[in-house]
Amino acid sequence: MKVWLDVLTPKQANFFSKFHERLIAKGCKTLVTTRKYREANELLELRGLKSIAVGSHGGGLLKSKLLESSKRVIALADLVDEYDPDIAISFSSPEAARVAFGLKIPHYCVSDSPHAEAVCRLSIPFSQKLFTPWVIPIYAWKRYGINARDIIKYHALDPMAWLYSHRKNPKVLDELGLDPSKPIVVLRTSEEFAAYLVDRSAAKLSTAIDIVGKIIDLNDTATQIVVLPRYIEQGDKFRKKFGNRIIVPEHIIDAVSLFQMASVFIGGGGTMSAEAAMLGVPVISYYPGEQTFVERSLMRYGLVERILDSGRIANRVVSISKSQEFREFYQTKSSKFVHNMEDPVKVILNRILK
Numbered sequence: 001m002k003v004w005l006d007v008l009t010p011k012q013a014n015f016f017s018k019f020h021e022r023l024i025a026k027g028c029k030t031l032v033t034t035r036k037y038r039e040a041n042e043l044l045e046l047r048g049l050k051s052i053a054v055g056s057h058g059g060g061l062l063k064s065k066l067l068e069s070s071k072r073v074i075a076l077a078d079l080v081d082e083y084d085p086d087i088a089i090s091f092s093s094p095e096a097a098r099v100a101f102g103l104k105i106p107h108y109c110v111s112d113s114p115h116a117e118a119v120c121r122l123s124i125p126f127s128q129k130l131f132t133p134w135v136i137p138i139y140a141w142k143r144y145g146i147n148a149r150d151i152i153k154y155h156a157l158d159p160m161a162w163l164y165s166h167r168k169n170p171k172v173l174d175e176l177g178l179d180p181s182k183p184i185v186v187l188r189t190s191e192e193f194a195a196y197l198v199d200r201s202a203a204k205l206s207t208a209i210d211i212v213g214k215i216i217d218l219n220d221t222a223t224q225i226v227v228l229p230r231y232i233e234q235g236d237k238f239r240k241k242f243g244n245r246i247i248v249p250e251h252i253i254d255a256v257s258l259f260q261m262a263s264v265f266i267g268g269g270g271t272m273s274a275e276a277a278m279l280g281v282p283v284i285s286y287y288p289g290e291q292t293f294v295e296r297s298l299m300r301y302g303l304v305e306r307i308l309d310s311g312r313i314a315n316r317v318v319s320i321s322k323s324q325e326f327r328e329f330y331q332t333k334s335s336k337f338v339h340n341m342e343d344p345v346k347v348i349l350n351r352i353l354k
Contacts, residue, residue, distance in 0.1 A: 004031045004085040004105070006096035007051060010039045010252070011271040014162045015091070017047035019345050026353065031083045035072065039230060042252035054079060055095070073098055080105070087352065094122035101126040108352060112158050113270070114140040115292050131348045133157050135297040152351060156341040157294060159275045164343060169257040176226060176247050176258070183223045183263040183321035187212060189234050190268030190288055205234055207286065207310065208268060209241055214314035216245055223321055228255060228272070263321040266313065270294055277303040278338050280331030282320045284313055301337050303330065
């Protein structure tokens with residue numbers, strides 16, 4: 001069987017690298033496409049997944065998103081038509097869904113983000129099946145025109161696909177110049193260019209900068225702060241503002257290994273917050289949009305705290321980072337949460353191969 005995978009984000013690079021391994025083991029042939037997008041490209045290289053970059057990320061403006069998506073559809077049409085795959089799989093890629101539909105290739109969608117209305121409306125109606133975590137109710141998807149019988153749930157959150165086989169790499173501390181004897185606080189910036197957040201002022205970088213500034217004011221040099229920006233411009237602004245008082249990696253790092261040694265994680269998005277929580281790291285979410293179903297489930301299990309005030313976040317971070325007992329308590333709760341989860345890659349692959 002010939003399979004086309006369209007990989008657009010860092011999360012998808014992690015997920016589809018594992019999916020690709022299973023496909024090859026089953027004797028399938030693959031075409032892997034992506035777009036010019038720094039984090040996704042670097043992570044694909046880190047995971048050893050060879051891909052073809054087609055088109056570019058559209059940035060923060062709606063018109064540029066539309067134009068780049070249109071260019072990408074045209075370029076993909078030629079490439080995919082020549083490859084002639086049996087099926088296409090993506091995480092709600094509008095371009096993959098549209099090209100697959102136009103070329104009469106069955107498209108299978110994977111998604112945990114019904115809140116991403118634009119990409120859902122442009123991909124789910126063109127999909128044969130939708131694969132999604134069990135915590136997301138059917139009604140959240142039916143509004144996009146898919147029949148309930150075509151929605152397949154797996155008892156896991158998406159990071160389980162790559163966390164179950166991950167091995168901690170302590171070298172990430174040396175790479176970043178971190179001292180394991182001191183608290184490590186990791187902050188992930190929000191996705192300020194996402195279509196579903198583009199009009200929200202809270203998604204702007206100033207919120208994350210304010211949080212870091214207040215933590216520094218409370219801690220002086222006691223806490224090591226690592227900021228993981230999504231875009232080069234975000235990293236540049238943090239370096240200019242805080243200099244050597246924080247650490248801002250210039251390239252993609254093994255974030256999962258870093259989380260395993262962190263005292264607390266501050267998340268402006270969904271995937272890394274879920275990763276950290278499932279690894280037993282105390283997580284504070286300042287995600288600027290409405291609560292997602294995944295975040296609600298993590299909060300329900302006591303693995304994530306949602307705080308939107310930067311001052312309260314800073315105070316909570318200082319309190320948590322000083323307590324080893326608090327971290328051990330989180331690890332116990334996290335272990336119970338993930339204990340019975342299944343491998344989503346296995347669920348999806350078994351269904352598709354049928």
